[in-house]
Amino acid sequence: MKLRVITGTLAGGLFVAVMAVGSVPFTLLSAAIAVICYMELAALKKLPLLSPGVLMGAFCVAGIVLGTLLPSEDAFGLLFIKLLAALVLLFVGTTVFSKNRFHFEQAAYLLMSVFYIGFSYHLLVHVRLSSFSLAFFVLVIIWAADSGAYFIGRRWGRHKLAPKISPKKTKEGAVGALFTALIAAVLFQFVLRDPIFPSWWLLLLVTLLIATFGQLGDLGESALKRYYGVKDSGNILPGHGGLLDRFDSLIFVLPILYLIGVIN
Known part of the structure; x- marks a missing residue:
């Protein structure tokens, strides 16, 4: 219990302090946390964290969160669609070249993880900047x-x-x-x-x-x-x-x- 309270207080205080600064520091912190959360989701399914599929997803998660810094929502929307479309094509291609060692069900799991984590942390940064x-x-x-x-x-x-x-x-x-x-x-x-x-x-x-x-x-x-x-x-x-x-x-x-x- 004591360790839980101490860790929660220190981590929460640091997070709020960076949030108060806002702008680029908070965006970078949020992107880092988002990538870690995504990696933890991949680890739950026992996917190799350094495999091409997982790394491609991590890159897209970071891009979705960092896209908050783009000058307009239209620019982000275009980036968001392009990232997800590219990820789908890369995932499908990877299933072919890996000879199904990376298969469609894993690709679907990672794609959902990218959207779920990336979009939520994008919204967090968007709210903070507003x-x-x-x-x-x-x-x-x-x-x-x-x-x-x-x-x-x-x-x-x-x-x-x-x-x-x-x-x-x-x-x-x-x-x-x-x-x-x-x-x-x-x-x-x-x-x-x-x-x-x-x-x-x-x-x-x-x-x-x-x-x-x-x-x-x-x-x-x-x-x-x-x-x-x-x-x-x-x-x-x-x-x-x-x-x-x-x-x-x-x-x-x-x-x-x-x-x-x-x-x-």
């Missing part, structure tokens, strides 16, 4: 929900939430996540004073969406790890596991916020 307050708000709500689920679940959890996917998660913890997220949102707004959203109702609604879908993203990664028989996605963060273990909620939440128009 509004530090909104980006920080999303992080605070996810961290508050995660902490609430963990501590309330440990203290009062009795009923399993998804025992076949994540045996330690409880329904009480899930409710606790929503409760602590709402408290964090109210405190955040009082401290900030300058409203992020035009009304309190919208603030609370977005908070509940972030806390709910954040837990779904966490469960989604747990399901993937259970399917491949892995406890943690990596060991880069002592007491926490891999970067994918720490950012799974954020990776899932950002596209949701984009789809409902919170992120433009």
Whole structure:
């Protein structure tokens, strides 16, 4: 527990500090984290990390995140389509020249990983470049929900939430996540004073969406790890596991916020 708290505090503090700087430093950090998360996904499937297919995907993930620095969304959209199209063709070509040692199912897994990780971290950088307050708000709500689920679940959890996917998660913890997220949102707004959203109702609604879908993203990664028989996605963060273990909620939440128009 102590190691988990210390690691989380130091890593979270460093991440927020670079986020506050923004611009190129935060974009580079986000691209690096995105590539590591992608590599952890590849490792879950036991794909060689230095194989051509995995490396091509890593290059595309970095390109998608760094593309945030392009002067317009139109320019990024064109880059995004070209990168994915090129990756599909390269993957198919690799299946031929590798004589199916790299096969279509692996290519599909990596392509989905590139899109899922790359697009989410692109959105993270995009939000930060548009509004530090909104980006920080999303992080605070996810961290508050995660902490609430963990501590309330440990203290009062009795009923399993998804025992076949994540045996330690409880329904009480899930409710606790929503409760602590709402408290964090109210405190955040009082401290900030300058409203992020035009009304309190919208603030609370977005908070509940972030806390709910954040837990779904966490469960989604747990399901993937259970399917491949892995406890943690990596060991880069002592007491926490891999970067994918720490950012799974954020990776899932950002596209949701984009789809409902919170992120433009």
